[in-house]
Amino acid sequence: MSGDNTIWDKMGSIDYRYVYAITIVLILIPVIRPLGIPMKTTKITVDYFNAIDNLPAGSIVAVSMGGGMGTLDELESAFLATWRVLFQRDLKVVFYSTTADGPIILDYHFKEKVKPENYGKEYGVDYVRLGYNPLGEPGEASFALSIRSVYSTDYQGTPLDDIPLMQNIDSHEDIDLLIYIYTACTSVEIVVRQWIVPYNQPSVGITLGCCGPMASPYYPGQLLSFLSGSGPGAELEIVGNVPGPGALINDAKNLGIIGLLIFLVLGNASYWGKRLTGG
Amino acid sequence: MIRTGTYWDFILLVLMIAAVYYYMDKALKGKELPRIRTIPAVEAIYEGVGRSIELDKPVHFAMGASGGQLHTSLVSMTLAALMILRHTVKLCARLGSRLIIHIPGQTEAIPLVEGIARDAYLEEGKPEMLRRDDMRYHGYASTSFTQAVAGTYAREGVGLNVMVGIWYTDCVMPLEASKIYGGLNVGGTARWIMAYAFAMMTDYLLLGEELYAAGAAVSDNPVMVSGIASEEIGKYFVLLLLIVGLVLMAVGVNMGSIFAM
Amino acid sequence: MALPFWDLLGLWVAAFFSFSVLSFLWKDNLYYKFGQQFVVGVVVAHNILTSMQAVYNNGVVPIMTKGQITLIVPILVGILAYTRLSRDISWASKYPVAIMIGVGTGSMVVGTLRGQIIGQVSMAITDVFKSSAPMDMLNGLIIFVGTVASLTFFVFTREHRGALGGSAKLGRIFLMISLGANWAAETVWYLTQMTGRVMFLYNEWLLKGILGG
């Protein structure tokens, strides 16, 4: 038997491209006709929402924006839900960008998706946007010590001292909550080393789904919470009652995984089939 | 005095300096060093170069779209990858195989990458084998680097594919593309988050710290090999710290605040 | 409702480059080659533009406006990297490399001591007792055992036999579970990205761009 092309051999040597094609079709189906399968929310997402919701009125929130254009499909639901939750409350928000794409994403979101003025928010009084600065770890350390040592103007070139909101804000002491956004999984160590360990700064994180496992050792002992990927982003839409794109993306994931399951069944059937038939 | 919150860091640093100095001194004096267990992936590189010659396909070496980091905290991984580059170049020169080096995005690393390749060819007496047109630069972004490397496998073939050093999402496509186009994959990264891709897509794996051990093993330099013995001292210290710390914590000592000293 | 010209053209350009990447799944082809080489040019151009901006903002402006003349040194040292192109004075290209490796090594040692070793050891111990709930303590102990076992897997100077062998084998199982979890986290991220791209091509390009929906 061995050497002949048995059914087990065929199962183990399928041309990958068939399953690639099946997977694309399976992803397309819910995009055309959503399945509407409800999502369960987890404690980690509720903790994230509470970290914002429990802030007293007038608290200062700093958002370290480290997002990238290439990963926007994964993180957009978490971003939009977070902006909506922040702007729905009486909070002052300081956005600063650590990636070149950061300002581009914030421009795109605040002009088209979440308009601060629709929430009664006034630039320079309720929120401020500092521009792009490739801070890295040393820059985050300097920012925590003194914002003005890293940013002398906002993203439009206005000196910080001329901005009402920034009058009494210059260091970690003035910040009640840090929302740290990053896409390189090891960057979670930067917020731990430069904000949490030295100053016990209350912090939450937003990162890619693949960085969840690497962030989990720091939750809840050091990070109050973190959202990793579009799943938790969709959960925050539910917990915060701020509908967005997350629900649809997660709905479409449901069938896309089936391509993988096909591969798994065939791969194991092939291996055990050959083994049990002495192939 | 030492800044609060760094006492344990200082203790560990002093211990590691002592261990490195002790074993380096032994190596320089030609004394016997602890034996290092074999790492299959190191042997596989030699086997792979031979295979490439039989198939008349080039050997490929890549250290990541962002694998030339020199001034960040991943610099050690860059240097370990360059040790394996040096070894690969020497084997290719000795056996007469064509080598394509995919330069990382960091242009500041280019002098080092080319310098090491040139030195290795010189040591084997084959300086003419260094070809700048086989040192491919694909831009400082994983999207351009990854697609170009995968495309090169398809167009110019791949015999042995060595991928080591600092890898992010950029490793998945080249690893599978090399497999699809018949390459022998040897590689690994010390970034644990991406180790899964190498574990599932290579024929010979360097898992986590094995990247550093392989870098030292291929150096033919006792001082480098002595480094592995120094690391073990660190491991034993950490294991001791873990076990004693757990016992102390169990009897009520607040180890969290002790480590925050 | 017809889209403005530039928005419509943008959709077609984005769809063109999206399909060029996707075509590699079938096989290498001229369409993929063009897209792939074009994006290399885009990246090199963007790198040059942003780098020149950084040299101007971080170097030239402080020299001209604040008189920080020490910043002339890194500009000149950076230029030494180009000596690598010459056969005779290529040794000079070691100087920019040396400064960067020195800075990198210093920050690596500092960051690694706390972030990757002492911090991990501290958490491995304190996680066991961070809560009095039995399940939390059990989980903390499992994490502790996994940490010790997986660390012993990386012992190179002694054969894995006896207690060390048993511990290393247990460590290998923990490592495999961790590899599996990381594979899962990444795969579902890629699935989300692919879903996002399919949504863009269907909703934006097909419905809006072509059918004017």
Added chain:
Amino acid sequence: MSEFVRRELPLVLIFICGIAVLVPFFFPHPFLNAVKAELGNWAVIIRNVTIFLGLIYMSFSQWRSLQRDKSMGGYIYFVAPYLALVLFVGTALAFPGYINSAQYQWLYQNVYRAQVSMYVSLPLFYCYSAAYRAFTVRSIEAFALMLGGMLYTLRQIPLFTYLFPVLLPIGEWIMLVPNVGGGRGATIAVGLAAIVVGLRTLAGREVTTIEVR
């Protein structure tokens, strides 16, 4: 040029820069902190000054590829990156706002974002085919790999957590306990190895920093 300037001085430079970044971590002092910050700035400037080396090395291989293949495909392969280079650099310089101008952002969004978003999606298929090979229950380690992978994958898919709610806590447990145990041990081992390489580099004994001529 003397052997000291060719070989020894760069190693001394590595040591000085490394110590200058390392010492302020343990012994903070305004002057030492300022030196560390200045060196960090130098490294950024040096890095950006070397950016044109990439274009030079790209051009070596592009020119050679044209010599090898003078077909239409060969010319497309050769011209594509330079076409993008001229288009992007030209746009940045032609319109006010440099790379923040609306025109440049239009190009960047529709060419680069489409490419990178689709490129980040492609590994989905490669992770599927890798799982097809690797996720076969042939040993306890392979089973652990598959277990960790599948349980945490299905935990992230709403359909499966809806049909089998128990997958949610199990998936969370996989991520928060065995994954952390295995990953922590590996991280500590890697950290120790990195520090040894760093100390050897500062001591001027790292082969890759000595030998380069």
